[in-house]
Amino acid sequence: MQITSVAELEEVLGSPTPRAVTKERAQLKQADRDWLAVSPFVLVATSDADGNCDVSPKGDPPGFVHVIDDATIAIPERPGNRRADGFHNILANPHVGLIFLVPGRRETLRINGRARLLTDAPWFGELVVEGHRPIMALVVDIDTIFFHCQKAFMRSKLWKHETWTPEALPSHAKLVKSVQDTPETVEELEVYYAEDTYRRGLYA
Secondary structure (H helix, E strand, O other): OOOOOHHHHHHHHOOOOHHHHHOOEOOOOHHHHHHHHHOOEEEEEEEOOOOOEEEEEEEOOOOOOEEEEOOEEEEEEOOOOOOOHHHHHHHHOOEEEEEEEOOOOOOEEEEEEEEEEEOOOHHHHHHOEOOEOOOEEEEEEEEEEEEEOOHHHHHHOOOOHHHOOHHHOOOHHHHHHHHOOOOOOHHHHHHHHOHHHHHOOOOO
16 A cells, blocks of 8 residues: 555654754754764665756765865766766755765664855865865755664665675676667776776876
8 A cells, every 4th residue: 555644654663762853953962963974875865846856975084074064065077977966956955864874884864955166165174185175066055964774774774895896797898888878898897897996097
């Protein structure tokens, strides 16, 4: 049976506990700053004016997110494939959802807010990695922030090395070739996606 109302949804899920309801806050506390200081990875969720959604991963050395003040953070942007799906969305609809991960920790830090794009600011110099300034930054004005519980990570055993099976799937080059009609051969793609080759374009 499809759920079509809030009442039906609550009948299935039940009501949240008081602690789950009251954990939202509008400004960073020291615990949030400490989490951001060691997080190397964030997922950025956006949607366009029509509600079409996108989620984009962003990663850099731990602490790459710059805290501007208690209600504002900045995520540096590095060279990528230039599709910029999420950035196009932000220009049409500034609302974003962020999930910050710390490897080995089973909870996550979630931030919802409104984003804007900057190509320069006085603090860009603090975002230099391997001699390279970011090409721009995603600045997020925080609406809500809270820590999310551990259950998804416990169920999935995400950080348990013994459960990892990367060899269960073909190489990235083979995956690309299987879903996309590229002019390159698999062998040429293997060279292109090789870690040593790919690493040279991480910041330059």
